[in-house]
Amino acid sequence: MNFTFIGLGYVGLVNSVLLASFYHNVIGYDIDKNKIELLKQGVSTIEEPNLQTLLSEAKTKLRFTSNAQDAISINNIIVICVDTPNKNGQIDLTHFNEALDDIARYAEKDCYIIIRSTVPIGTNKYTKEYLESRSKHKFQIISMPEFMSESTAVYDTINPYRLVIGVNNQESIEFAQSITPVFLTKKVPVLITTPENAELIKLSSDAFIATKISFTNSLAKICEDVGADIDRVSLGMSLDPRIGKSFLKPGIGYGGVMEETIDPNCWILSKKETNFEVVKAAMEVNKKQATRLLDKIFKKYKAVSSLTIGVLGASYKANTEDIRNSAAIEIIRTLLDKGADIQLYDPLCMDKVEKVFSRHTHIKYKNYAKDAIKGTHLVLILTNADEFKLIKPEDYISLMIAKPVVIDAHNIYKVNEMNGIEYISNGRKINK
Numbered sequence: 001m002n003f004t005f006i007g008l009g010y011v012g013l014v015n016s017v018l019l020a021s022f023y024h025n026v027i028g029y030d031i032d033k034n035k036i037e038l039l040k041q042g043v044s045t046i047e048e049p050n051l052q053t054l055l056s057e058a059k060t061k062l063r064f065t066s067n068a069q070d071a072i073s074i075n076n077i078i079v080i081c082v083d084t085p086n087k088n089g090q091i092d093l094t095h096f097n098e099a100l101d102d103i104a105r106y107a108e109k110d111c112y113i114i115i116r117s118t119v120p121i122g123t124n125k126y127t128k129e130y131l132e133s134r135s136k137h138k139f140q141i142i143s144m145p146e147f148m149s150e151s152t153a154v155y156d157t158i159n160p161y162r163l164v165i166g167v168n169n170q171e172s173i174e175f176a177q178s179i180t181p182v183f184l185t186k187k188v189p190v191l192i193t194t195p196e197n198a199e200l201i202k203l204s205s206d207a208f209i210a211t212k213i214s215f216t217n218s219l220a221k222i223c224e225d226v227g228a229d230i231d232r233v234s235l236g237m238s239l240d241p242r243i244g245k246s247f248l249k250p251g252i253g254y255g256g257v258m259e260e261t262i263d264p265n266c267w268i269l270s271k272k273e274t275n276f277e278v279v280k281a282a283m284e285v286n287k288k289q290a291t292r293l294l295d296k297i298f299k300k301y302k303a304v305s306s307l308t309i310g311v312l313g314a315s316y317k318a319n320t321e322d323i324r325n326s327a328a329i330e331i332i333r334t335l336l337d338k339g340a341d342i343q344l345y346d347p348l349c350m351d352k353v354e355k356v357f358s359r360h361t362h363i364k365y366k367n368y369a370k371d372a373i374k375g376t377h378l379v380l381i382l383t384n385a386d387e388f389k390l391i392k393p394e395d396y397i398s399l400m401i402a403k404p405v406v407i408d409a410h411n412i413y414k415v416n417e418m419n420g421i422e423y424i425s426n427g428r429k430i431n432k
């Protein structure tokens with residue numbers, strides 16, 4: 001089959017590379033000309049395991065362009081994967097609408113439009129009306145929300161838990177059935193339903209995960225207050241199959257694009273408010289996670305202006321270079337504003353962080369985790385990137401100044417292995 005993808009970020013690039021590697025012909029279009037130049041040279045513009053290899057292997061079936069007409073006029077299956085950020089409590093459809101304008105302008109035949117971007121409820125219907133009022137062609141709109149996670153995007157796309165497809169007439173249903181095998185390499189549940197259901201399944205799945213994350217982070221705070229241990233409490237809970245074990249480890253909150261679309265205030269295209277109180281509470285808890293970690297620092301130190309602080313991790317979660325809505329960035333910014341010297345190391349996102357703090361002279365970027373720790377008074381572990389776990393407790397003692405203090409948001413060490421270190425973890429007793 002022949003596909004055109006509009007928007008080549010995490011969702012669009014991974015999907016287009018995978019479809020090309022399954023021998024479909026794919027045109028990838030993005031407005032970002034630099035991105036297209038790199039992709040034309042065969043360089044992946046995001047860090048995802050196996051993506052670079054798959055991109056190199058699939059190049060004969062994959063063509064990249066920054067020319068919308070070239071991308072849209074040729075194919076009649078167009079997949080929209082543009083970003084849909086939250087601006088002031090509303091999902092911003094500016095980029096989505098620009099994509100629709102291009103489709104209306106350049107489509108040369110009737111088209112199937114597959115929406116993989118996360119969009120408010122009602123967008124499927126709106127898309128059909130928008131396009132057909134601007135073009136002489138007919139459009140069948142298929143809502144196919146994407147459920148991948150960054151850092152496992154290729155794996156998730158090859159091994160989804162389910163495929164959800166929202167359609168509202170017989171022709172779209174038949175088309176949806178015909179493309180299902182294209183997106184699946186193994187048998188998983190396929191739910192063909194209404195567009196509104198599909199749109200809400202995506203939004204509410206993200207919100208449910210966010211709620212679980214905030215639940216665990218709130219529980220970690222209670223563990224600290226009552227002298228319990230979150231690791232043991234989570235383990236005990238997870239042994240109940242009704243609860244399961246995912247998202248029961250504490251951290252500094254969720255972030256990335258998920259942060260943008262879980263806000264139930266922006267779920268309905270035509271209406272502003274929904275009263276989904278549980279999710280709103282989860283959002284409130286999440287907003288406080290950076291402050292909760294900062295409070296641990298300010299409780300220990302009256303002022304941070306004389307401190308050199310090693311920071312391990314700045315992305316919104318481990319093993320991705322994405323810093324969108326990262327609580328780590330907020331923590332670093334607050335500490336710099338209060339006069340601390342920061343030595344940062346992150347395995348993947350250093351270039352992006354340098355751009356954010358380009359005016360700050362008190363942040364140094366280190367090439368190795370141990371260099372970020374060296375000569376510091378305090379170390380903050382803000383993601384659980386795999387390589388941080390290779391730092392041994394004795395490394396902190398030998399590399400840091402005086403008695404080391406380590407604040408670990410992700411509990412990557414056992415409390416009792418941190419002898420000689422003041423080890424302040426998350427939801428567990430402090431090791432002094």
Ligand SMILES: NC(=O)c1ccc[n+]([C@@H]2O[C@H](COP(=O)([O-])OP(=O)(O)OC[C@H]3O[C@@H](n4cnc5c(N)ncnc54)[C@H](O)[C@@H]3O)[C@@H](O)[C@H]2O)c1
Pocket residue numbers: 006007008009010011012029030031032035081082083084095096098099116117118119146147148149150257258261
């Ligand atoms: N990142 C994830 O893990 C993830 C998971 C599931 C769903 N989603 C959803 O998928 C959508 C895309 O997310 P993403 O993380 O891939 O975003 P992204 O920001 O990484 O990529 C979006 C791309 O779209 C391009 N773009 C913007 N407007 C365009 C236009 N008019 N024409 C062509 N290209 C345009 C941008 O240049 C960018 O390359 C969002 O709605 C997001 O909520 C993301």
